[in-house]
Amino acid sequence: xxxNIKSYFDIESTLFSGQVFRWRKIDDWYxxxxxxxxxxxxxxxxxxxxxxxxxxxxxxxDLTNKYFNLDLNINKIYNQLSKDEFIKNSIKKHKGxxxxxxxxxxxLISFIxxxxxxxxxxxxxxxxxxxxxxxNIHLSNYYRQSFPKPKDIIYAGPDLLRELKFGxxxxxxxxxxxxxxxxxxxxxKIYELPYDESLKILTAFPGVGDKVANCVLLFGFNKLDAxxxxxxxxxxxxxxxxxxxxxxxxxxxxxxxxYFGDYAGYANHYIFHNIRLSN
DNA sequence: GTGAGGCCTTCAGC
DNA sequence: AGCTGAAGGCCTC
Numbered sequence: 001x002x003x004n005i006k007s008y009f010d011i012e013s014t015l016f017s018g019q020v021f022r023w024r025k026i027d028d029w030y031x032x033x034x035x036x037x038x039x040x041x042x043x044x045x046x047x048x049x050x051x052x053x054x055x056x057x058x059x060x061x062d063l064t065n066k067y068f069n070l071d072l073n074i075n076k077i078y079n080q081l082s083k084d085e086f087i088k089n090s091i092k093k094h095k096g097x098x099x100x101x102x103x104x105x106x107x108l109i110s111f112i113x114x115x116x117x118x119x120x121x122x123x124x125x126x127x128x129x130x131x132x133x134x135x136n137i138h139l140s141n142y143y144r145q146s147f148p149k150p151k152d153i154i155y156a157g158p159d160l161l162r163e164l165k166f167g168x169x170x171x172x173x174x175x176x177x178x179x180x181x182x183x184x185x186x187x188x189k190i191y192e193l194p195y196d197e198s199l200k201i202l203t204a205f206p207g208v209g210d211k212v213a214n215c216v217l218l219f220g221f222n223k224l225d226a227x228x229x230x231x232x233x234x235x236x237x238x239x240x241x242x243x244x245x246x247x248x249x250x251x252x253x254x255x256x257x258x259y260f261g262d263y264a265g266y267a268n269h270y271i272f273h274n275i276r277l278s279n
Numbered sequence: 280g281t282g283a284g285g286c287c288t289t290c291a292g293c
Numbered sequence: 294a295g296c297t298g299a300a301g302g303c304c305t306c
Contacts, residue, residue: 018301115302121289122301167287172303209303230301248281272301 001057003064004047007074010096011043014068017273019219020100021110021123022130022147031139034067035103036146038139053139069098069222077224077263086240087260090270099269100219104187105180106147107220112172112207114215128164132156150177172207179205190221198223210250218265227264229253232275 015023015030023032029040041064042049050064065071074096082088109129113122126147133152134145153161154177161170179185185205190198198221202213214228229237229249237252238244241259260267 111301112303116286116300117288117302118290118300162287165288168285168303169287207303211302215301228301232301276301 001051001060002044002047002049003061003070005070006046007072008096009043009048009068009070009074009098010094011041011048013094013097013273014100017094017097017269018119018276019215019269020102021119021126031142031144033137033144033146034063036135036137037063038137038142038144039064040139040142051139067101069101072098074098077266080263081260081267083259087267087271090267090274094270094273097270097273099222099224099266101222102220103147104190104216104220105150108176108187108202108205108208108216109147109153109173111212111215111219112176112205113166113169115169115207115212125164125166129153129161132160132164150181153177154181169207172205176205176207190217195223195225210253214253218268224263224265225257225261227253227256227260227268229256230272232279233268233272236271236275 011030015032016025020032023030025031028042030042031038031040033039037052037054039050039052039060048064048068050060052060052063055063078091078095081091110122110126113125117125130145130147133148133156137144137146148156153174158170158174161173166173180187185201190201193201195217198217199210199213202208202216203210208216211228211230214226217223217226218228229252234247234249234252237256238247242252242255256268257264
């Protein structure tokens with residue numbers, strides 16, 4: 001089915017900018033999993049074409065609209081963020097790149113994996129996890145696996161994660177799964193909570209510090225004022241805005257959230273994607 | 280309160 | 294070929 005899009009949308013940068021790790025491109029089609037269903041998506045002019053075996057067009061349209069946040073008027077965000085030449089240039093190069101609304105649980109595990117890692121390795125880790133513990137799902141003859149549930153990871157145990165080369169992140173993932181399965185932390189509650197309280201809850205998970213928590217808030221909970229500060233963002237913000245000195249990540253985060261405002265997370269991701277491509 | 284060191288694994292660079 | 298250091302942080306002392 002065809003879904004029309006009113007404002008800018010660029011599927012390539014949206015799916016391959018390091019916010020999500022399971023999409024694969026084959027010819028003009030992007031294959032991925034949304035809500036445990038295999039879908040394929042193709043970019044058209046002012047529209048996308050989407051296929052999925054399992055659900056009717058109304059559901060597929062809802063699913064896709066929500067995941068890609070297609071109802072969002074991204075021009076409004078660009079206008080609010082265009083405060084200086086640096087950010088304007090960052091946006092210009094990848095206009096249409098959108099922040100997804102991913103499943104928070106998958107997002108949490110993905111970004112626990114991201115610590116001292118890189119996109120290639122994160123993608124392999126996550127895919128191996130799904131191959132071993134997920135359910136088989138498919139779109140005609142294209143087969144993938146769903147993302148495992150917390151109980152699947154608990155059943156497998158940290159040793160399997162070590163075998164799958166998650167390294168020191170293995171215990172973090174296992175313990176986090178237990179905290180969710182036991183009900184000690186309810187992820188869904190975070191949707192309703194303000195930034196500071198959300199952050200406090202997420203950083204209670206082992207392996208989740210300020211940077212990872214901000215990624216989960218931004219990419220999983222669509223809290224668009226979240227601002228993850230990794231080494232690259234740290235360098236970019238200090239050099240371009242704060243005189244190039246050595247500053248703590250928290251200070252940079254707080255400064256950027258004030259400066260960029262409600263859509264600081266969008267600014268963050270455009271800046272990050274630009275740095276990554278230029279290195 | 281702030282800072283260094285260690286942690287799994289991979290991969291590029293010598 | 295085999296070594297060394299760095300890679301989207303976090304935790305501990």
